[in-house]
Amino acid sequence: MKILLVYTNKNRFLAPPPMGLAMIADSVAGSHEVEFIDFMWEEEPEAKAIRSIREFRPDVIGLSLRILDDQDGRGTQSPIAEIKPFISDVRQISRAPIVLGGTAFTTFPAKILEYMAADYGIAGQGERVFPLLVENIGNGVLDENLPGLVFRKNGQVIANPPVIEGYPTAFTPECSYYDPRPYARTYWPGIVLIKTGCPLRCMYCDSHVTAGKKVELRSPEIIVSELEYQVKTLDTRVFHLADPCFNTTLDYAKTVLEAIIRSGLRMAAMTTLRPDNFDDELFVLMKRAGIMFVSLGADTLSQTMLDNYQKGFPIGQVEQCCRALQKHGIGYMLECVFGGPGETKQTVEESLAFLSKVKPTLTLLYAGLRILPETDLYRIAVEEGIVQDRSELLFPRYYFSRDTGADWLHGRIDTYNKRYGYRNSRMVLLFMRRKIRLWLRR
Numbered sequence: 443m444k445i446l447l448v449y450t451n452k453n454r455f456l457a458p459p460p461m462g463l464a465m466i467a468d469s470v471a472g473s474h475e476v477e478f479i480d481f482m483w484e485e486e487p488e489a490k491a492i493r494s495i496r497e498f499r500p501d502v503i504g505l506s507l508r509i510l511d512d513q514d515g516r517g518t519q520s521p522i523a524e525i526k527p528f529i530s531d532v533r534q535i536s537r538a539p540i541v542l543g544g545t546a547f548t549t550f551p552a553k554i555l556e557y558m559a560a561d562y563g564i565a566g567q568g569e570r571v572f573p574l575l576v577e578n579i580g581n582g583v584l585d586e587n588l589p590g591l592v593f594r595k596n597g598q599v600i601a602n603p604p605v606i607e608g609y610p611t612a613f614t615p616e617c618s619y620y621d622p623r624p625y626a627r628t629y630w631p632g633i634v635l636i637k638t639g640c641p642l643r644c645m646y647c648d649s650h651v652t653a654g655k656k657v658e659l660r661s662p663e664i665i666v667s668e669l670e671y672q673v674k675t676l677d678t679r680v681f682h683l684a685d686p687c688f689n690t691t692l693d694y695a696k697t698v699l700e701a702i703i704r705s706g707l708r709m710a711a712m713t714t715l716r717p718d719n720f721d722d723e724l725f726v727l728m729k730r731a732g733i734m735f736v737s738l739g740a741d742t743l744s745q746t747m748l749d750n751y752q753k754g755f756p757i758g759q760v761e762q763c764c765r766a767l768q769k770h771g772i773g774y775m776l777e778c779v780f781g782g783p784g785e786t787k788q789t790v791e792e793s794l795a796f797l798s799k800v801k802p803t804l805t806l807l808y809a810g811l812r813i814l815p816e817t818d819l820y821r822i823a824v825e826e827g828i829v830q831d832r833s834e835l836l837f838p839r840y841y842f843s844r845d846t847g848a849d850w851l852h853g854r855i856d857t858y859n860k861r862y863g864y865r866n867s868r869m870v871l872l873f874m875r876r877k878i879r880l881w882l883r884r
């Protein structure tokens with residue numbers, strides 16, 4: 443059969459490459475003819491896809507939906523709403539069934555299928571189920587028990603529970619389906635997963651839905667071989683080591699780093715840390731392995747708000763971690779998402795004062811918390827009458843504390859950035875220095 447796969451993400455902020463969809467392509471490429479379109483860098487992506495559908499005449503069309511929106515409280519842009527007219531255009535020229543998947547789809551499987559008027563969807567990981575669904579479409583008999591399958595029956599949309607089991611075996615797709623070159627110009631062009639799943643429950647995060655609560659470790663040997671493979675095929679030595687929090691399993695994190703050091707691979711990488719589970723040895727190993735930068739998952743720098751966001755560590759711990767990172771020469775980002783339940787002008791000032799004290803390499807400040815279903819934030823938003831129904835959350839909906847309001851928060855962030863934005867230029871210097879060093883040692 444002929445299968446067209448489309449990565450619909452056009453959001454170029456940190457531009458994540460279509461690795462998930464490339465896995466889907468890999469899962470069917472052995473037995474079917476696959477064409478792959480990446481919307482990210484196209485000038486007129488929809489027009490290109492329509493031309494391709496006319497020429498290629500696919501039997502199945504798979505669309506990957508990565509984000510519901512950019513989670514920036516100023517934004518109203520909805521990728522889901524933007525893609526909907528494209529589906530109507532496709533229907534004019536093709537009778538191929540349309541299959542949806544991706545993390546945004548997993549957040550709202552039944553509702554997105556209905557809204558997009560698609561035929562099928564697969565929530566959760568798709569690489570094992572998609573080939574089975576394609577086979578079903580080919581022989582005209584649908585196995586209604588396929589895990590994660592979303593389909594219509596007697597006028598109703600049915601959503602089976604998804605498979606979320608992590609990626610214990612190799613996941614970097616064998617062949618390159620998309621052009622990696624434009625991604626090479628981004629900060630972190632390569633991506634290798636370290637582990638998946640997070641047992642924690644920060645009040646606004648739906649990671650337990652999209653990535654599961656159970657931590658699924660990956661073998662250090664596989665991680666190293668994927669890094670080496672991507673160095674060769676994607677021609678990059680700069681990686682995002684994707685992990686909800688690299689140091690939640692400290693011993694395992696060290697084992698991974700030791701494997702990278704043993705391999706002799708020269709790379710520059712970033713990852714995500716929690717500020718409460720580290721020691722000197724971890725940072726020494728990180729440095730030796732090439733991790734030059736971390737995102738410290740604090741999301742607020744006020745004790746009151748750390749408690750409200752259910753982060754589970756005290757502010758003193760964040761400061762200790764910042765100092766230790768500085769001592770070891772590892773750059774770090776502190777991101778604040780202001781405006782959650784209980785935020786006041788005073789807690790905002792506490793966070794900003796903390797930033798001025800520790801002077802991170804990079805600061806990202808947002809206002810407004812994206813309300814996602816299956817989170818405590820959603821429950822509070824319903825109790826406070828901010829949202830009435832889950833279906834509203836398909837489109838950008840943000841929680842703003844009544845005490846600060848949206849306008850005051852945005853104004854305060856703008857003033858802060860205007861005054862201290864220059865500090866972020868240290869990130870560019872750090873990154874360029876590391877890249878030049880890698881280049882000289884090639």
Ligand code: B12
Pocket residue numbers: 451453454455456457458459461462463465466504505506507508509510511512513514541542543544545546549563564566567568569572630631632633635647648649652653682684685686
């Ligand atoms: C790593 C990561 C990043 C990295 C990416 C680095 C890189 N070089 O790729 C960075 C830091 C850049 C990033 C940025 C952002 N991210 Co992010 N990210 C992740 C994370 C932790 C892992 C993603 C990943 O690579 N997974 C591994 C691959 C293999 O899986 P996958 O892409 O999901 O594909 C699988 C399935 O989805 C499915 N599938 C995918 N496509 C298709 C298509 C079909 C047809 C089918 C059948 C199946 C299918 O099968 C695939 C294989 O199993 C997820 C967490 C999570 N829960 O997934 C968040 C996550 C995807 N990110 C999220 C968000 C919000 C963002 C940002 C908006 C954050 C911000 N404010 O900056 C930006 C947006 C970037 C952009 N322009 O799109 C949210 C999306 C929430 C939502 N429901 O919309 C998530 C889910 C985290 C969360 N819980 O909030 N992110």
Ligand code: SF4
Pocket residue numbers: 640641642643644647648649686687739
């Ligand atoms: S924000 Fe990070 S630590 Fe908190 S639940 Fe989500 S993935 Fe886990």
